[in-house]
Amino acid sequence: MSGYPHNPSGYGAPAQPYGAPQPLAVYGAPPQTKPQKDYHKPSSSPYGIPQRDEYYGSVPVTFPPGTETNAMSCFYTIDKDSDGIIDDKELQKALLSYNDQSFSIPTVRLLMYVFTKTNTRKIGPKDFPQVFRTLQSWRGTFVKFDIDDSRMIDANALRDALTSLGFVVSPVVLDLLMSKFDKTGGKNKTIEYDNFVVCCLIVKGLTEKFMENETSYYGQVTFSYEAFMLTILPVLIA
Amino acid sequence: MSGYPHNPSGYGAPAQPYGAPQPLAVYGAPPQTKPQKDYHKPSSSPYGIPQRDEYYGSVPVTFPPGTETNAMSCFYTIDKDSDGIIDDKELQKALLSYNDQSFSIPTVRLLMYVFTKTNTRKIGPKDFPQVFRTLQSWRGTFVKFDIDDSRMIDANALRDALTSLGFVVSPVVLDLLMSKFDKTGGKNKTIEYDNFVVCCLIVKGLTEKFMENETSYYGQVTFSYEAFMLTILPVLIA
Numbered sequence: 001m002s003g004y005p006h007n008p009s010g011y012g013a014p015a016q017p018y019g020a021p022q023p024l025a026v027y028g029a030p031p032q033t034k035p036q037k038d039y040h041k042p043s044s045s046p047y048g049i050p051q052r053d054e055y056y057g058s059v060p061v062t063f064p065p066g067t068e069t070n071a072m073s074c075f076y077t078i079d080k081d082s083d084g085i086i087d088d089k090e091l092q093k094a095l096l097s098y099n100d101q102s103f104s105i106p107t108v109r110l111l112m113y114v115f116t117k118t119n120t121r122k123i124g125p126k127d128f129p130q131v132f133r134t135l136q137s138w139r140g141t142f143v144k145f146d147i148d149d150s151r152m153i154d155a156n157a158l159r160d161a162l163t164s165l166g167f168v169v170s171p172v173v174l175d176l177l178m179s180k181f182d183k184t185g186g187k188n189k190t191i192e193y194d195n196f197v198v199c200c201l202i203v204k205g206l207t208e209k210f211m212e213n214e215t216s217y218y219g220q221v222t223f224s225y226e227a228f229m230l231t232i233l234p235v236l237i238a
Numbered sequence: 239m240s241g242y243p244h245n246p247s248g249y250g251a252p253a254q255p256y257g258a259p260q261p262l263a264v265y266g267a268p269p270q271t272k273p274q275k276d277y278h279k280p281s282s283s284p285y286g287i288p289q290r291d292e293y294y295g296s297v298p299v300t301f302p303p304g305t306e307t308n309a310m311s312c313f314y315t316i317d318k319d320s321d322g323i324i325d326d327k328e329l330q331k332a333l334l335s336y337n338d339q340s341f342s343i344p345t346v347r348l349l350m351y352v353f354t355k356t357n358t359r360k361i362g363p364k365d366f367p368q369v370f371r372t373l374q375s376w377r378g379t380f381v382k383f384d385i386d387d388s389r390m391i392d393a394n395a396l397r398d399a400l401t402s403l404g405f406v407v408s409p410v411v412l413d414l415l416m417s418k419f420d421k422t423g424g425k426n427k428t429i430e431y432d433n434f435v436v437c438c439l440i441v442k443g444l445t446e447k448f449m450e451n452e453t454s455y456y457g458q459v460t461f462s463y464e465a466f467m468l469t470i471l472p473v474l475i476a
Contacts (some may be wrong), residue, residue, distance in 0.1 A: 072325055074336045083339075119417040173467050179357040180471065202474055212464050228448050229411050229441075232470055233418065 037170070065091040075125060086128065088121045095135075102112070107198050113234055114205045122235045134227060141165060142196050152190035158199070167203050205235040241347070298472070301363045309370040313363060324366065326359045345436050351472055352443045379403060380434050390428035396437070405441050415441070442449060443473040 026125075064071055078086050078094035086094075092108045095101060103111075113119060115127045123131065141164055145157035155178050162169055168175070181195040182188060182211065191199065211233050214220040223231060250416055261374050275436060292361055316324050316332035323334075328348045341349075351357060353365045353372075360410060361444055363367065383395035391399065394417050407415070419433040429437065450457040460471060 021299065048398075061268075120409075152309055155448070168469070170464055173464070173471070176357070176468065176471050180474065202471070206467060206470055207463075210463055219465060220460055220462055222458055223448075224458055226408055226411070228459060229407070229444060230414065232444055232473075233411070233414050233440070238472060 011170070026081050063129060067125075067129040068133070071129040072125075074132055085122045085124050089121065101193060102196055103197065107194065107201075108236070110198065110201050114201050114208075115232075119234060138165070138200055139193070140199060143194050150190075152188070152192050153196065154190050155220070158191060158196070158197070162203060165200065167207060169203065202235065209235060292345070301367060303361075305367040306371070309367040311365075311367050312370055315359045323362050329361065339431060341435065345432065345439075348439050348443070348473070349435065352439050352446075355472075356471065357472065376403070376435060376438055377431070379430050388428075390430050391427070392428050396429060396434070399434070400441060403438065405445060406443065425434055440473065447473060 063075075073186050074094070075086070078090050078092075080090060088105055088108045090102060091103060091112065095103050095108070109121055111120055111131065112123050115131050116123055141161045142153065144164075145161045147157075155174055158177065159169065159174050177199055178189055179189065181191040182196065183192060184190075202236050210221055213223065213227075213231060215222070244403055254467050282327060296432060301313075311400065312332070313324070316328050318328060318331075326346045329350065332345060333346070347359055349369065350359055350361050353369050354361055380391065380397045382402075383391050383399045385395070393412055396415065397407065397412050401428050415437055416427055419429040421433065422428075448459055451461065451465075451469060453460070
């Protein structure tokens with residue numbers, strides 16, 4: 001099945017943040033407010049960070065099992081208003097301060113959609129660790145293929161980066177991605193990190209949509225007009 | 239066929255520009271430079287505006303038959319560098335000055351893609367008149383349904399506006415469009431004119447893609463992964 005992603009869920013590769021890595025252990029201590037009721041939950045970690053099923057403010061915070069301590073720290077740091085939910089503006093600020101990288105609000109909303117599969121423009125502790133992990137992985141992949149440290153990668157590097165993330169795209173799709181994501185309008189034939197993230201999100205989002213709707217063994221999907229619109233519209237940036 | 243567009247090409251309804259209409263006849267006179275060779279072309283119009291097949295600078299300018307004089311005037315006014323082609327930045331500036339409406343570069347590029355079906359980020363005299371006509375129509379439609387002159391329309395008005403433009407969308411699709419295009423994140427449940435244009439472009443672009451790929455009488459399309467990616471990617475904003 002040529003052009004088909006061979007491992008669309010392979011986003012878990014360990015990676016290095018772009019440029020100088022930021023120590024994650026220095027995030028401020030999360031609020032200690034907890035209800036008095038006994039919920040049979042595990043106690044706070046030695047780091048002072050509530051474990052899964054603990055309360056944060058008045059909101060229950062449930063991280064998936066195995067969530068990394070630094071992802072939990074990051075969540076509490078991002079969630080400035082302590083409501084247990086991160087909105088688009090909070091996530092945008094966090095990405096700027098953590099990655100030193102500015103993402104547009106539409107990009108942040110696409111990121112939220114792809115990981116939550118909802119249009120609420122909010123993300124909670126259930127989905128946040130995967131966002132955290134994936135962005136680290138994508139940044140590490142980008143840095144790996146940005147051989148000359150120009151903060152831009154060319155078409156070959158984009159192809160290799162996408163392949164290493166589990167997406168095999170054809171030369172025609174690769175050309176289309178480059179023409180969409182080269183900020184110079186195709187002059188330089190390179191893409192920068194922010195657009196690399198959008199590119200990954202769109203390829204991931206569309207590939208997952210394809211796979212969700214794939215009903216045969218022939219690698220094909222069939223849509224009515226209604227299903228076609230409802231499948232594609234959520235992946236569009238707005 | 240519920241939810242299917244009954245007249246996807248019905249974009250030609252005459253319309254009034256938003257707010258105070260701008261007189262189009264006052265645009266500056268187009269350059270008079272022409273090659274000396276006899277091309278058996280019609281002479282200049284009484285307005286001093288070259289007719290189709292005339293030369294503009296050193297570039298042949300061919301408007302489709304029946305192009306309105308004000309669309310030609312507008313093209314020459316927009317094409318500041320007189321190269322016979324309008325790029326994304328030129329079109330963005332023109333939309334700002336003509337409609338007093340700021341569109342982002344991704345929106346302008348989506349507009350160009352939907353009307354040229356290429357990713358060149360350029361538009362020439364062949365496709366420009368249709369852009370001109372369509373934007374006038376969409377603006378007129380928006381104003382018509384913006385009953386309280388708030389420069390925003392609600393979901394019912396969006397549904398009626400899309401229907402009047404030839405697109406019948408289901409309540410579920412309408413909800414999705416509202417959640418994507420309400421700038422307040424769903425609080426106001428209204429959309430403004432710039433997002434109305436993006437909404438129309440996306441519905442038009444996706445509907446046309448659906449129709450191009452519809453091979454049966456059952457109102458369905460079937461895609462391989464490659465065809466799916468190549469069909470959808472160009473409609474995405476970037």
